[in-house]
Amino acid sequence: MTEIPTTASQTATLTIDVDAIVANHGLIAERVGPGATAAAVVKADAYGLGLARIAGPLWRSGCREYFVARLDEGIVLREWLQEATIHVFDGVTSGTAREFAEYGLIPVVNSLPQIERWQAEARRLGQALPTVIHVDTGMLRLGLDDDEFTTLLDRPDLLNGLDVTIVASHLASADEAVSEQPEHQLRRFALLRKALPMGRASLANSAGVFRHADFHFDLVRPGYALYGGHPQPETGPNPMRPVVTLGAPVLQLRRGERGETVGYGASHRLERPSLLATVAIGYADGFLRSGSGRGAVAIGGHRAPIVGRISMDLITVDVTDLPRGLVTEGTRVEVIGRHRPIDEVAADAGTIGYEILTSLGARYRRHYAGSSLDES
């Protein structure tokens, strides 16, 4: 177990519990049961948390299949996980086929031109190449559209030389409890799956996993939930183990009188004599400025609201109502953690937890905790 250093520091500390990520993957694998495989979506450097430290523990815990967004992410991951099955969502865009083959990466092909490109590479190499076919079932983002899908059914020769390992689609609103779109997409996916029954079928992201077992098919692709995000924020407590703790020190305490204003733009006026704490975190650390005047931090389990604007390096929190003497210079406040879950921090900033995670800055002291970590 890596200890979190307690040395005094002006720098905010980001702690990433790698055991919790591994446990969350296990929880999802358990949830989908033996009939389906749980892959891990590790795009964008494992949602900003640092794939270099996370890939090994996931692999050793038994996770064999991974998804990234970009070819370059796949190439980096290949260095760490030589045996893993690595899929790339962007697909085989112009000029990338050779690198895909060279690094043993599997493209999620999103169009007929991508299929042709990958097929040409298979011909060149004289071997069948593994392929994921991505079909759009209502997101209008990536994947074969209806016309392309029909063409593919009319011309099965388009897949000659390709080994279709997965037929996939992606849900647009599986996290929205009242939406009917996921069920609509599910029906469309089930239909097209009948028409194209090769390989395994895959539809669910994190939210899809927790929506209903019908969404599981053969392979699920959770990302956000692995990193402690609530897969279905509108429904009850978060089933996932929290992963991220972000603590920042109080730099200074000051008193303000009724009528005085706080911070840039004087956007907050004190309505009473107040005790304010200035904390060393700001938007340069990825603590989004849109949370100005709305968010809060936790100090010893107490809520302290953010007052005034979030600036580049600092925030001001109102500690007037906290127990006397609890907050002094150097006190660590919890910006994200047990009392400040990422989904709440996100809601305060008018965004989603995905953006909070992937915005986490480079100025933190990062600590990776957990017994599943590499020895090095």
Ligand SMILES: *Cc1c(COP(=O)(O)O)cnc(C)c1O
């Ligand atoms: C990012 C992504 C996922 C993972 O989504 P989460 O909501 O983070 O679980 C799955 N599938 C596709 C196609 C994606 O782009």
